[in-house]
Amino acid sequence: MARAVPETHAEILAAAGRRFAVTGYKGTSLQDIAREVGVSKATVLYHFANKEALLTELMAPGLAALVELDERIAGLGGGQAQRIAAEGFVDLAVRFRRQIALLRGEFPTLLRQPAFAHVQQISERLIAAFAGRSTHLAARVAALVVLAGIAETCGEFGDLGDDELRDALLGLVRRALVPPD
Amino acid sequence: MARAVPETHAEILAAAGRRFAVTGYKGTSLQDIAREVGVSKATVLYHFANKEALLTELMAPGLAALVELDERIAGLGGGQAQRIAAEGFVDLAVRFRRQIALLRGEFPTLLRQPAFAHVQQISERLIAAFAGRSTHLAARVAALVVLAGIAETCGEFGDLGDDELRDALLGLVRRALVPPD
DNA sequence: GACTACTCTGACCGATCGGTCAGGTTCTGA
DNA sequence: TCAGAACCTGACCGATCGGTCAGAGTAGTC
Structure with missing residues (x-):
């Protein structure tokens, strides 16, 4: 189900920032980030090529x-x-x-x-x-x-x-x- | 095969210290440490209850x-x-x-x-x-x-x-x- | 030689990791 | 109206993680 307003990209980025800050880069899984946003892990990897891309962005x-x-x-x-x-x-x-x-x-x-x-x-x-x-x-x-x-x-x-x-x-x-x- | 002089405990501890310093605690696996010492991972866990015990010691x-x-x-x-x-x-x-x-x-x-x-x-x-x-x-x-x-x-x-x-x-x-x- | 304590190992376990993929749903513009 | 783009998902993959376990080799003791 696509969202009415697809601001998912930004939401994922923000969530990643929050999680990285708390549990560190290595200590944060894509699943953690996905859960915080309320999407699937696959969605995170739809918006970002890989975990490192999240960090660099x-x-x-x-x-x-x-x-x-x-x-x-x-x-x-x-x-x-x-x-x-x-x-x-x-x-x-x-x-x-x-x-x-x-x-x-x-x-x-x-x-x-x-x-x-x-x-x-x-x-x-x-x-x-x-x-x-x-x-x-x-x-x-x-x-x-x-x-x-x-x-x-x-x-x-x-x-x-x-x-x-x-x-x-x-x-x-x-x-x-x-x-x- | 047991070693002639069982100083393995100290060797594991030293190797863990070296690896932790280079790749961090989370970034270092028990396998890494075992490889550096030249023993099996099971040996590491024979000498130390778990990974955290290495750090605390x-x-x-x-x-x-x-x-x-x-x-x-x-x-x-x-x-x-x-x-x-x-x-x-x-x-x-x-x-x-x-x-x-x-x-x-x-x-x-x-x-x-x-x-x-x-x-x-x-x-x-x-x-x-x-x-x-x-x-x-x-x-x-x-x-x-x-x-x-x-x-x-x-x-x-x-x-x-x-x-x-x-x-x-x-x-x-x-x-x-x-x-x- | 038999027994025991110590040391060490390979094989294995369930969990989790980052990442892939085929396919379903919704939106958009011609 | 309808094709295609955009978005999202569950199921799945191989790899690796920390940790367990039964058993084998060795050294000392009686």
Whole structure:
């Protein structure tokens, strides 16, 4: 029975986002998603080629923004790269925190998938920028911890306003990062 | 065929640790672990009651240390709680970074398992201490980001000496956390 | 040699996974 | 009115999962 208004595609995507956020990508089955929407598993696979397609479509907007930030940083020197990267990443984390949340805890595993191969490289360049292009241990450690910490936790603040959260994160980043030499 | 020296138990545990760290808990099958050791899957389940038992035995020393830290913090006021929690947690993260690494990305999922229920509460108390018992947004955000960031990344620094890493993390924590009111 | 305890295995189990497919139902436009 | 596109489904597939079990090989003990 076809639905009166076939917005099933969007409903499936939303349900997948919710489930991934709660039980993780690997921990969520197509059956789970189908049940939440109230359709059959076959319907999920009618709208999406496979499980991975759900994830990539869910992440597309955030990834596009990340690529854009990466391009904006390329070629910048230490101080400028650090400032732009910090502000840009915080803004990105705040705007896409619901999408980031659903990857929580599966970055390492998912980044290994071919579809996300370039994200690995981008995040490495972002960390370098966070460190102000410095190779000192303190700068590198601070960069990695702050970046990973934000990525991991920003989804927790779903109840906060964008501006509030952005200010708090920016303050933290400015205190935590080591100024470039 | 029984082995001349039955150190299989330890070998299985070590292999499980290595596999969990690479492919995650859910992403690692008992067959994977058995293959790495060179025994049958049944042997793995002869030495360990089930898959979860592997994880809990792997985490036991780290968890015990975490409980101890939690008890040391209980009842302390803002400033002292923050200082002890920060130093204690950094020390813990450094010492157990290989064990923590193998949980990377699966904290949220695993903490939901009954066997780790108390860890959830401990980490909440730890975050409160990191925030210096303050309820201000900036303090709470900084506490959560730094704590999660360290937990998530300390496994990356397997090649560093304990003291080097401890100093870098302590410096970061002292800069990043918001002093209590 | 007989007995026992320990270690290990292949064969097997039910459940669930992602994914396929043939076919039924509804909508749409000529 | 009717053909075809779009949508949806139950039944099914092979693979893999965690876990069970009966029994075989080995080492020590009497």
